[in-house]
Amino acid sequence: MDALATLTHYPVHLTGNPIVVNTEAADPITYPDRTGLRYGLTLMTPPYFLANTFEELDTLVASEIPPEVLATGSVYKGAYFDIARHLDSLLIRTPPTFRQPTIGICESLTTPYYVRRIRTHDDALIDQVDSPVAYAIKAGVAERDYAAYHDFFFTEYIGKGKRFLTWAANARTVHADQPEYLYLLTHFSPLPTSLKLISQVYYTDGTSERLVANQLTTVYPYKVYCFPVGPQALELTSRPKPVSPYEVWVSNQDDERLTEIRWYRLETQYRRTVRFLLFANSLGGFDTLYCTGxxxxxxxxxxxxxxxxxxxxxxxxxxxxxxxxxxxxxxxxxxxxxxxxxxxxxxxxxxxxxxxxxxxxxxxxxxxxxxxxxxxxxxxxxxxxxxxxxxxTNPEQHYSRLPSPDHLPKRPTGWRPKAITCLLDANGKRTGMKAAVLLEKYYVDDNTRVPEAPIKSNVPGTEGYLPPVPSADCLASPFLSAAISRSGTFQRSNCGADQVGGPALITVPAGLFGSEVSQADADSKAEAEFTRLITQSYADQYGSCTTAPKLYAWDVPAGHWHYRSGSPQQMQVYFGSQPWGNSWTEQGQTGPYVFPQNANDLNFPVQGDLYWWFLMLTGKAGQTYRIEVFSNGTLVIDRSVVLNHEGGEHLWLFGTDGVSFYNPLSGSKVYVKMTEQ
Structure with missing residues (x-):
């Protein structure tokens, strides 16, 4: 059994469900008269398979949604556009070829795209903004699942489960002559240089054998690959010993498993009638129904x-x-x-x-x-x-029963390039390889084009395929992402006793991502990677742990004191007569001292009215906690608090009796520790 590969899966949009794009409303102060506002959305897609350029597919125009008047003011929502149908009409399902023996690619099942948001007022341009490049697939999920899964289906369900594109049960009985196919979307990184179809064959005598059933050495990002896994395609009926069940999965060039393991039982029971129905499933692949009735x-x-x-x-x-x-x-x-x-x-x-x-x-x-x-x-x-x-679907007008036409003579033909491009890796950077992406068929004897043959994509495993070649023109990407080095928002939560966790420094190296479209598109990919790493698990692995946290160092601005909590998720601090703090009561307010809820490491101005500094605690209902407040390492407040029946409590930050208060001076570093008794 191959070990699992470590992969990062990226989102892909489903064209079978709504793909809604919002264009933000124009500033109501700058444009108080809304009648002249118009919002446009231009949908940009590549003209052909593997193209690195984009062309306009369609332009949509709309007025904004009428402002929603609330008690606190008016909400301007801008305009919404559903682009799913436009993308879906561009994409085409690719059924497997008859008795397909090798790994195939569904070249038109997915597409990259980006949208250009346009805002005008009285036909005068306000602004025009291009979004980052995204990807879509001709697939969909049930309407009842759309709201929860439309942004997470390919990352949380398909990605984490390393699933193939099928809803069929993972324990199937197959006939010896049954065509069976599995489909894999390469929306992950690192992108493998090779795809290996592995079969683990179990014989009736109790032995087993691992076989490399098929292999493909040219792999493109965000493409769907078709793997023939039926008994005939895997040549199981010609094995030296009778086969009972078998398993299949896909591994990379290092024999690391990229997918789930699918289990099949090869049926040996006699069936008087056998029929197979091959049909497109909801996820873009094709499944087979084995009918015995x-x-x-x-x-x-x-x-x-x-x-x-x-x-x-x-x-x-x-x-x-x-x-x-x-x-x-x-x-x-x-x-x-x-x-x-x-x-x-x-x-x-x-x-x-x-x-x-x-x-x-x-x-x-x-x-x-x-x-x-x-x-x-x-x-x-x-x-x-x-x-x-x-x-x-096709009507019949004549009767015949001819043998297979495979033996008939044919005029010699070949395939030649019609369009070429530079290949990109999963990060959008050029790989140094140039590929023919479109091919036309021609007669070898006179070099003329075959008129009835359409121009087709240069797909691995198909007739006339031309492999990519190294090219100096494809070494450097026109746009490379800038470096990012910022702390995440999560604090480390698994530090030892008398330690406080800090955020992890997240670094995305310069040049990790590339783009053929714009610098903004390359940088947006780096920002997406930074956002992906902002998780509690990442902070628990790479965040800092500070020993003797009450003695922490911090560069405090003049005229301010600094606040740090040892349990930031259980504490909120706020000033009752000003919009200062990180409590839920301050959210939605504006000002330099309004911070996100439960944020840590905050600077506040020095002032004398200390009565209004409050601390809100959450924890176990009825539990006693020790609350210690330190200033520059010196204990200034020490008290025990029993949380109420709701698991909360509200108390003064710098006092215990409402009369005497500690006054933090300029440069003071305050640390609040909460310990369960």
């Missing part, structure tokens, strides 16, 4: 009848009516066979699929479901079966 095919014929003049000799063999055209519409009724309740629920994926194919001996034939209802649950059912009716 009875099937019935029938053809409905439509005849076009014309009438003609018989002449005046009235010959009996001459027909006055003639069949001008006959068209047959073929329908297939198929039963799934016995299924579990979970498998029956998964049939909704088939019913919702926009692309369905019947697997035959020479092609995947497209069909359309005629069935318009599906019983999804029945409390009285343990095992269940369902019937589906499909209509073949």
């Amino acid at each position: 009875k099937g019935v095919e029938q053809v409905r014929y439509v005849r076009q009848i014309t009438e003609r003049f018989t002449g005046y000799d009235y010959r009996p063999e001459f027909s006055e009516k003639e069949i001008n055209e006959v068209t047959g519409e073929r329908e297939l009724t198929v039963s799934t066979g016995w299924l579990s309740k979970a498998q029956g629920d998964y049939l909704q994926e088939l019913a919702l699929s926009p692309e369905i194919y019947l697997v035959t001996d020479r092609a995947y034939l497209p069909v359309i479901p005629v069935t318009d209802s599906l019983k999804t649950a029945d409390d009285d059912e343990t095992l269940l079966g369902r019937n589906f009716v499909f209509r073949y």
Whole structure:
């Protein structure tokens, strides 16, 4: 079993669900008259596969949402645009080729994009701002899950679970002739230089064997790869010993596992009827339904009848009516066979699929479901079966039963580059490799283009693929990100006794990210990496721990004293007669001494009215805590507090009786310690 790779997964937007972009409202003070305001959004996408340039796909224009009047003032929300349908229309699903033997790529299933926000007033430009480059995929989730998961689906669910793009159960029974495929999105870093399809084969005699079933050495970021994992593609039926179950996963060039492990049982039981339905799932891949129930095919014929003049000799063999055209519409009724309740629920994926194919001996034939209802649950059912009716999409006008055309002669053809580009890594930087991204087909004998062949993407594993080559033109990216070195907002929480945790210094090196669009786009990628690292787990691993925290050092501005808490998540401090502090009561206020809730290491001005400095505590209800206040390392307040039934308490910061108060002087470094008794 390969060890798991350490990966960072990045978000990808689902075009099957809303992708909403907000353009911030123009300043209401600068533009009190809102009637002339207009908001525009230009959607920019690459013109072809792997292109590093962007072109305008569409421009949307809207007025702003009317201001919402509240008791505290008016809220200006600007304008909202849903760009999902525009992106979805650009993307195309790529079904696997018939009996696909190698790893394939779905070149049109994902796309990078960015939006340009435009604000005008009376047709005069206010500003124009380009967003960072984002990525979208032709996929979607159920409406009930959209609100919670639309920003986290590919990071928290797919990424953390290292899942393939399928909702199918991870324990499937497959037939020896069944085509089966798994799909992987490379939205992670570091990007592997190679993808290996690994199969762990278990034999009936109790032995097992690890096999490298397939390998691809050209890998692009944010692309979907198709892995054939059926018994025929893995050559399991020709193994020297009978195969029982087998497992598959994908590893990188260092044999580190990139995905979950999928388990299959190779069925050896005789089935009188076997059919396979290949269909597009909700996540952009294609799944296979193995049907073992009875099937019935029938053809409905439509005849076009014309009438003609018989002449005046009235010959009996001459027909006055003639069949001008006959068209047959073929329908297939198929039963799934016995299924579990979970498998029956998964049939909704088939019913919702926009692309369905019947697997035959020479092609995947497209069909359309005629069935318009599906019983999804029945409390009285343990095992269940369902019937589906499909209509073949292509009508029939003639009958034939010819052998496979593989042996027929063909005119020699080849493929040549139509467009080239520099390849980028997962961070948007050039790799030093140049690739042909578009190919056209031509006849080898006279060098002319094949007129009926479309210009296609240069996809690894497909006919005519041209591998990338080193190029000096592709060594340096036009825009590289600037360095970032700032402390995070989380404090280390796992320090030892009598220690206080501090923030972790987060550093994103200069030049870690690149862009072909703008410097702002490169810097935004670095900022996104910085934001990704602002977590409690990162602070607990890299944050500082200060021993004897009451003696801490700090450069305090003149005329100020400094506040630090040993338990910042359990303490809030505020000044009752001014908007000063980090308590919930100060949030939404403005001023130089208003800080985020529970923030630590704060400077406050020296003043004499100490009665209004308060401390709010939270902890265990009914628990006694010792509260110690130090100034420059000297204990000035020492008291015990029992928290109320709500687990809180409100008390003076610099006093205990409401009469005598400690007065911190300019430069004082105050430390508040909270200890459970």
